Amino acid sequence: xxxxxxxxxxxxxxxxxxxxxxxxxxxxxxxxxxxxxxxxxxxxxxxxxxxxxxxxxxxxxxxxxxxxxxxxxxxxxxxxxxxxxxxxxxxxxxxxxxxxxxxxxxxxxxxxxxxxxxxxxxxxxxxxxxxxxxxxxxxxxxxxxxxxxxxxxxxxxxxxxxxxxxxxxxxxxxxxxxxxxxxxxxxxxxxxxxxxxxxxxxxxxxxxxxxxxxxxxxxxxxxxxxxxxxxxxxxxxxxxxxxxxxxxxxxxxxxxxxxxxxxxxxxxxxxxxxxxxxxxxxxxxxxxxxxxxxxxxxxxxxxxxxxxxxxxxxxxxxxxxxxxxxxxxxxxxxxxxxxxxxxxxxxxxxxxxxxxxxxxxxxxxxxxxxxxxxxxxxxxxxxxxxxxxxxxxxxxxxxxxxxxxxxxxxxxxxxxxxxxxxxxxxxxxxxxxxxxxxxxxxxxxxxxxxxxxxxxxxxxxxxxxxxxxxxxxxxxxxxxxxxxxxxxxxxxxxxxxxxxxxxxxxxxxxxxxxxxxxxxxxxxxxxxxxxxxxxxxxxxxxxxxxxxxxxxxxxxxxxxxxxxx
Amino acid sequence: xxxxxxxxxxxxxxxxxxxxxxxxxxxxxxxxxxxxxxxxxxxxxxxxxxxxxxxxxxxxxxxxxxxxxxxxxxxxxxxxxxxxxxxxxxxxxxxxxxxxxxxxxxxxxxxxxxxxxxxxxxxxxxxxxxxxxxxxxxxxxxxxxxxxx
Numbered sequence: 001x002x003x004x005x006x007x008x009x010x011x012x013x014x015x016x017x018x019x020x021x022x023x024x025x026x027x028x029x030x031x032x033x034x035x036x037x038x039x040x041x042x043x044x045x046x047x048x049x050x051x052x053x054x055x056x057x058x059x060x061x062x063x064x065x066x067x068x069x070x071x072x073x074x075x076x077x078x079x080x081x082x083x084x085x086x087x088x089x090x091x092x093x094x095x096x097x098x099x100x101x102x103x104x105x106x107x108x109x110x111x112x113x114x115x116x117x118x119x120x121x122x123x124x125x126x127x128x129x130x131x132x133x134x135x136x137x138x139x140x141x142x143x144x145x146x147x148x149x150x151x152x153x154x155x156x157x158x159x160x161x162x163x164x165x166x167x168x169x170x171x172x173x174x175x176x177x178x179x180x181x182x183x184x185x186x187x188x189x190x191x192x193x194x195x196x197x198x199x200x201x202x203x204x205x206x207x208x209x210x211x212x213x214x215x216x217x218x219x220x221x222x223x224x225x226x227x228x229x230x231x232x233x234x235x236x237x238x239x240x241x242x243x244x245x246x247x248x249x250x251x252x253x254x255x256x257x258x259x260x261x262x263x264x265x266x267x268x269x270x271x272x273x274x275x276x277x278x279x280x281x282x283x284x285x286x287x288x289x290x291x292x293x294x295x296x297x298x299x300x301x302x303x304x305x306x307x308x309x310x311x312x313x314x315x316x317x318x319x320x321x322x323x324x325x326x327x328x329x330x331x332x333x334x335x336x337x338x339x340x341x342x343x344x345x346x347x348x349x350x351x352x353x354x355x356x357x358x359x360x361x362x363x364x365x366x367x368x369x370x371x372x373x374x375x376x377x378x379x380x381x382x383x384x385x386x387x388x389x390x391x392x393x394x395x396x397x398x399x400x401x402x403x404x405x406x407x408x409x410x411x412x413x414x415x416x417x418x419x420x421x422x423x424x425x426x427x428x429x430x431x432x433x434x435x436x437x438x439x440x441x442x443x444x445x446x447x448x449x450x451x452x453x454x455x456x457x458x459x460x461x462x463x464x465x466x467x468x469x470x471x472x473x474x475x476x477x478x479x480x481x482x483x484x485x486x487x488x489x490x491x492x493x494x495x496x497x498x499x500x501x502x503x504x505x506x507x508x509x510x511x512x513x514x515x516x517x518x519x520x521x522x523x524x525x526x527x528x529x530x531x532x533x534x535x536x537x538x539x540x541x542x543x544x545x546x547x548x549x550x551x552x553x554x555x556x557x558x559x560x561x562x563x564x565x
Numbered sequence: 566x567x568x569x570x571x572x573x574x575x576x577x578x579x580x581x582x583x584x585x586x587x588x589x590x591x592x593x594x595x596x597x598x599x600x601x602x603x604x605x606x607x608x609x610x611x612x613x614x615x616x617x618x619x620x621x622x623x624x625x626x627x628x629x630x631x632x633x634x635x636x637x638x639x640x641x642x643x644x645x646x647x648x649x650x651x652x653x654x655x656x657x658x659x660x661x662x663x664x665x666x667x668x669x670x671x672x673x674x675x676x677x678x679x680x681x682x683x684x685x686x687x688x689x690x691x692x693x694x695x696x697x698x699x700x701x702x703x704x705x706x707x708x709x710x711x712x713x714x
Contacts, residue, residue, distance in 0.1 A: 255612060256687045316611060371712060374705070483698050485705045493625050496632045534625060537618040541694045544687070554687055 003204040004235045004261070004559070006032070008197070009214060010223040016189075016196045018088040018217040020182045020562075026213060027563035028206040030236055032199040033188040041190070048191035050091075050183040057095055058180040061102065065173045068107045074166045088217060091179045098172050105165055113154055120148040178564050185562060199227065201236050201559065235261040236559035245299075245322035246271050256544045257554020262399045264391050266552055270543060271326070273384060277542055279330030280380065281490040281535040283366075284498070286342040287528055288331030295324025327536075337362035338491070342520055343498025347510030357423050366488070367495040374488040381484025382419050384542070386412055388550030395551055403460040408550075410453040415477055417445025450474060480546045490535055497527050573641035576654030577634045580707075583658030584627025584700075587665025591620030595672040602680040609679055612686060616672035619697045623661040623668075626704045630657040630711070637714050646714050653707040660703015667696020 007029075011019055023029050035047055087094065123144060189198040202210045211224050229235060237259060242250050249271045259265050282288070298321030310318060335341065339350035344367055352363025359379045366373040392408040421441060425433045434442055453473055458466030501523030505516025512520070548554065567575075595616040603610050634650050641647045671692035679686045 312607065312611070370708060374708070479698065482705065483701060486701050489626065489629065489701065489704050489708075493629045496629055500632075530621075531625075534618055534622050537615050538622070541615070541619075541697075545691060545694050 004201050004229075004237075005204055005207050006227045006229055007200050007202055007207070007210065008223075008225050008227045009200065010195050010197050011214070011218050012195055012221055013191070014090060015088070015218040015221065016186065017091045017094075017179075017182050019214050019222075020185060021087070021178065022213045022217045023200070023210065024178070024181065024562050024564045026206075026209065027561045029200040029202045029210055030559055030561050031185055031188055032201060034190055034197075034199055035188060038190055045190040045192060045197055048186055048189040048196055050186045054091055054095065054183045055180065058176050058183070061095065061098060061176050062173065062180075064102065065169055065176070068102075068105070069166075069169055071111045072107065072162065072165070074162075074169070091183055094175060094179050098175055101168070102172055105168060106161070107165065107169075110162065110165070113151065117148075117151055120144070120151060181564055203238055203559070234555070234557055237261050237556045238559045239265065242267055248320035248323035249274065251319070252540060252543075256548055257552070258556040258558050260553055260556030263395055263553060263556070264398070264551070266391070266548070269387070269391070273387070273547070274323075274539060274543060275326040275330035277380070277384070277487065278327045278535060278539045279332075279334040280377070280487050281538065282327070282331045282494055282532065283334035283338045283491060284340045284342065284494065285332050285335035285348060287524060288328045288333075288335050290524070290528065291328025291331060291532075292325050293328075295321050295326075295328055297321075298324060338364075338366055340495065340498070341510075342524060343502045344495050345502055345507050345510055345512070359423070365495075366491050367499065370488065370492060373491060374485060377484050377487035377491075378419070378422075378481060380487060381481055381546070382415060384484070384547060385415060385480060385550060388547045389415070392551035401460075403456075406456045407453060407460070410449045410456060411473060411477070413449040414446060414453070414473070415481070417449060418477065418481075421445055476549075480549075483546055484542070486538055486542070490538055494527070494531055494535070497531060498523065501527075567647075569644050569647035570638070570641045572644070572647035573634065573638060573650040576647075576651035577631050579651070579654035579658045580634055581627045581631035584630075584661035584665075585624045587661045588620050588622075588624035588627075591623065591665045591668040591672065592617055594669040595620055595676065598673040598676040602676050606680055609683060613676050613679060615690065616668060616675065616693055619693060620665065620668050620672070622697065623665055623700050626661060626700055627657055630654065630704065630707050633708070633711050637711065640714055649710055649714050653710040656707040656710065657700075657703050660707070661700045664696050664698075664700035664703075667699060668693055671696055 009019075038045055038047060089097075186196075189196050191197065200210070207226075214222055214224055239250075239259070246267060250267050252274075253259075253267050253270055279288070298318055300321075302318040302321050305318065336348065337351055337353060339348045341347040344365055350363050350365055353361040355361065355363075356379075359375050360372045361376060361379075364372045389408040389412050392411075393405060396402075396404045396408065421434060421438060424441070425438055450470055450473070454466045454470040456466075457469045461469075501519055502516075504523075505519040506513055507516050507520070595613075599610060599613050599617065602613065630653060634653060637646075637650060641650060671689075675686070675689045675693055678689050
């Protein structure tokens with residue numbers, strides 16, 4: 001992430017319009033609204049406001065330009081006009097100049113001549129439609145024709161100027177639009193009697209350019225100085241551009257909030273964990289392969305079709321083409337592990353990857369051994385949450401919050417301690433054994449980290465917060481871990497829904513009769529759309545609620561440089 | 566005194582019936598709210614669809630438990646097994662009922678609030694997903710009960 005600098009600038013009143021114009025052209029700074037802070041400088045600085053007549057004048061000129069364009073039947077959007085030069089003039093002078101130029105344009109005479117031409121044409125049509133005996137007044141007709149030729153000649157001359165006029169009008173329009181934005185942004189500034197004071201955010205790499213531009217526009221009559229960022233003040237953030245195949249994950253992450261300045265950006269990590277969790281719930285070799293196919297097609301069309309032209313839903317699908325490929329690959333992998341091919345059809349046999357104590361990694365059919373599946377789900381959940389807690393630790397270290405750093409460590413201790421107790425003595429049904437047989441372990445693995453959590457939070461934030469946080473952590477660890485049980489539930493739902501269609505189609509022991517194909521196809525479409533959507537939303541929720549709540553504040557604000565539109 | 570297989574069947578009825586009704590209520594309330602917001606701000610619909618999808622998931626949980634119970638039908642010969650089946654049905658019914666109520670209220674408010682101030686979405690959505698978690702707890706317990714049949 002790019003480092004942000006805060007720059008305080010003082011310029012003379014007469015130069016401020018030019019400075020804003022120049023900075024707006026470059027689009028490298030974000031103006032800070034300092035009106036809220038003016039109380040601190042009472043007596044020195046007062047709010048700066050641009051006279052209201054500038055705004056009304058801009059609106060007035062713009063509506064006149066619009067009216068002229070309409071009268072001449074010109075379409076502004078068909079024209080590309082060249083960029084305007086940046087002047088050092090004040091807004092008032094620019095507007096006056098625009099008004100003068102606008103008055104000079106022969107818009108009215110062109111409109112007039114074209115109406116006259118129209119009248120003549122009507123007249124000529126009338127003469128043509130007259131009965132033969134009334135055409136005797138041939139002289140009148142000739143006279144009319146001669147006038148017509150004259151008018152036409154003049155109007156053709158002027159029409160050739162039409163392109164030029166159009167360009168002029170559009171240039172004037174752009175100039176006024178720029179002046180309006182220049183005036184608008186000054187509402188955030190402060191002033192003394194003769195000078196204007198304002199603050200901007202500028203990325204590190206553009207700092208030099210911004211200062212140069214200000215100096216050039218003021219001819220050196222300015223003060224620019226870097227201000228240190230106040231404690232607790234939110235810096236705007238520029239995110240590193242992610243590769244285009246991660247766009248979908250970026251959108252999913254940012255929908256939950258913008259990362260703040262020194263936080264780990266979770267987008268690339270999410271691109272790995274998201275497909276894994278999705279794959280567990282959607283484990284199926286056949287349907288995973290179909291997902292890969294659909295994703296590849298979408299990714300292909302994404303490069304063929306202009307995204308702006310596509311409809312809303314189509315655009316979402318196109319953007320997520322590569323994501324579908326990743327989700328499909330993961331679904332195929334887990335499909336091999338659980339032995340699913342268009343449901344538990346018996347064609348594939350589950351592959352066991354390993355076994356850690358009571359946790360089996362693959363090697364069973366979820367539908368027939370749900371207890372093994374729920375253990376696996378909880379294990380995956382614990383790993384996922386541990387990753388979140390490690391990222392929390394990294395965030396704390398990056399932000400130099402050394403006092404907060406032991407908190408995620410204790411939390412990890414509690415999480416894995418609880419898991420170990422569960423693996424050793426069994427769940428709630430044998431809770432009495434936790435106290436009877438595992439008293440020492442209980443103290444070391446659950447009570448000790450909880451007490452330390454309260455103590456460390458107490459040191460960092462205060463005693464009452466420590467107690468509150470301890471209760472919160474205990475409840476959250478339990479409920480979030482249980483929440484990963486949905487990995488099991490939705491995996492089973494997936495198997496069961498496919499199983500229903502396999503039964504209907506009469507598939508037995510991996511043998512697909514020909515007559516079953518239409519039923520399986522219908523079922524697959526149904527499952528891929530409805531089930532796929534539900535599984536997707538659940539994966540998203542596991543990330544937003546269970547994972548992000550461990551480390552991601554989502555309270556950052558994006559850097560929006562001031563740029564003329 | 567009820568017949569064991571009938572008791573088990575009542576369990577299946579509850580397991581599929583109540584969750585579908587809960588899902589319907591959640592979808593009716595959130596779906597209509599979404600339709601209203603969609604006329605003003607269609608760009609928000611893709612975010613708000615989470616309420617309807619989570620509502621629909623309740624019916625899927627019911628389907629899962631009902632299916633598990635059906636696969637245990639041959640075991641419903643004793644009253645003990647049958648009442649476990651009935652209890653599993655009641656557990657998932659109550660769990661999804663509670664979740665349905667939560668999603669309906671929190672979801673429709675979320676939709677209204679998001680239309681007014683989109684930046685509040687990420688905090689408000691927690692109400693909906695936590696309500697939905699209630700159904701998962703019911704599902705896990707129902708599962709464990711079925712495991713003992």
